[in-house]
Amino acid sequence: MRLALTRLWSGRHLLAASPLRHALLAARPPLAAFAMPERRVSVRVAAAAASKPAATDAAAADAPVAAASPKKAAPKKAPAKRKASPPTAEAPEQPEPGAPAASPSKKKAKAAATAEASDVPDEAAATPRKKKGKAAADPDAERHPSAPLGGAALDTLAAEGLPRNADMPQELSYAPRPKGQIRIASWNITSLASAEKKGMLRYLMAEDADIVVLTETKVNDVPRHPALLAKWPHQTWGIGAKKGYAGIALLSKIEPLRTSCGLPGDLKAETKGRVITAEYDKYILVGTYVVNAGEGLKTMPEKQAWNAAFAAHVAECDSRKPVIWCGDLNVVIDHRDLASASKKWNKSPGYTEIECEAHRKFLAGEAHDGAQPFVDVWREKHPDAVGHYSFYGFRGMCRAKGIGWRLDSFIVSKRAADAVQQCAIRHEAYGASDHVPVIADVVW
16 A cells, blocks of 8 residues: 555656545545554554443553553562551452442551550460450369469459548548557558658558558668657667668567567578567567569569578467567468459469468468468458458559559467457558558557
8 A cells, every 4th residue: 555655646746736636635544554563553452442432440451551462461469468467458358248348447447456456464465365254263273272263253453432542641540449459550661761751650640559560661771760769769670781672660669578680590681671570578579571572573482482481480489479470471362452363363473373372371380390370360350351452553553543462461370369459451541652551459
C-alpha cells in the first residue's frame, strides 16, 4: 500500500488539477497508521477499548501490560505477616462467604486491642490465663496450708469499710487498756527521720503504749529524741552494720531486766539491726525486722539461715519464759492475708512455699528441737477476717486500691496466748510509713 501511495504522490503533478486527486486525498488513511508496529498495536488496543463498554479498574490496568509483552507477568506475593500481629490493611483476610468485609478502622482497633492485651503487668503475665468457671483447688493445699486454697476464686483486696487515707490523720484517739494490762505497739516506720515529718509522734502519743517496738528505723547512731525519752525512758536501739539500712528500737515505760540486739552466733553482727530481745518479769519480748527474700527471691538462702537461727534463739528464750514475738515478720501464711494471693504464690517474697512452710513449722513447734507451739494471736482472735492488711506499698497507689499484706503481727507462746486480751491493726494510722501499727493488750 505504501508503494502504491508513493507512486500516486510521485505523479501528483499529473493529478494536481484533476478531480481524481481530490478523491484520493479524501480517502487517505490517518497518519497514525504509518507509525512503528508497536505503536500501531497500542493505538488499535486503545481504540478497541474505547469502542467497548467500560471495564473494571483491574482489567483496564492489566490490558496494556498483557498486550505489550507476550510473557505472563508473575503474580505479586502478599506481604509476610508479623508474628503475633493481626492482619493489616495491606494484606486483608478474606471474609467467609456472605460475611461483610471488615473495615480498616475495625482492623486497626483489633490490632490495638491485641497489642494492649500483650502489655500486661508482670504478675499477671506470669500467671497463665484460666478459663472462666470454678477454680480448681490446689492439690497440695492440705499439706501446705499457705497455698492459695481454691486458687483465684479466693483472691481479695482490703476488706470493705477499712480506711483508705494516704496521710496520717490530724486527730487520733484510742481507748485506754483496762487495769492490770499493758499495751505493746509494734510499727515498721520505714525511716525514723521520714516518719517523724509525716506524723509519727501523733500516733505514738495518742496510743500511749507501755512498750513500743519500732522497726526499720534506718538510724546510724542512737538518737536523743526529747519527746520519746520523756514518754519512754528505757530505750534500746539496734543499729545494723550497713548505714541507713534496717534498724530496730525498744521504747519502754517498764524497765526490762536485760536487753540484747542481734541473734547469737555467726549472725550476731548482721542481725544487730533486725532483732531486739527484752526480758521482763513474766515474759520475754522479741521484736524483729525479718530478712526479706528479696526481688526474684535472690536472698532466699539468707532468709533460710535467718529462720534456722531465729527458731533456735526463740526456743531457748521460750524454755525460760513465755515469749511474745512482734514486729515485721515479712511472711504471711494464709491467702487471706494478702491481695491477689494466687498471682503471688511462689513468686513474691513472703509468700513462697519455703517461707510459709518454715513459718508453719515455727507455729507448730517443729522448727527446732525442744521448741513449743506458738499462736498468731491476731488471726486467732479474727479467724474469719479477710483483707485486713498492715502494709500498703507507697508505689502504685496500693493503699487506695486496697492492695496490701498482713506482714506485722504478734506471735505468742501457746501456753500464754490467753494472756493477750486484744490484738488490733490500727488501720487508720497510715501515712507516716507504708506500714500501720499493730497492738496487743496483755495481762501483765
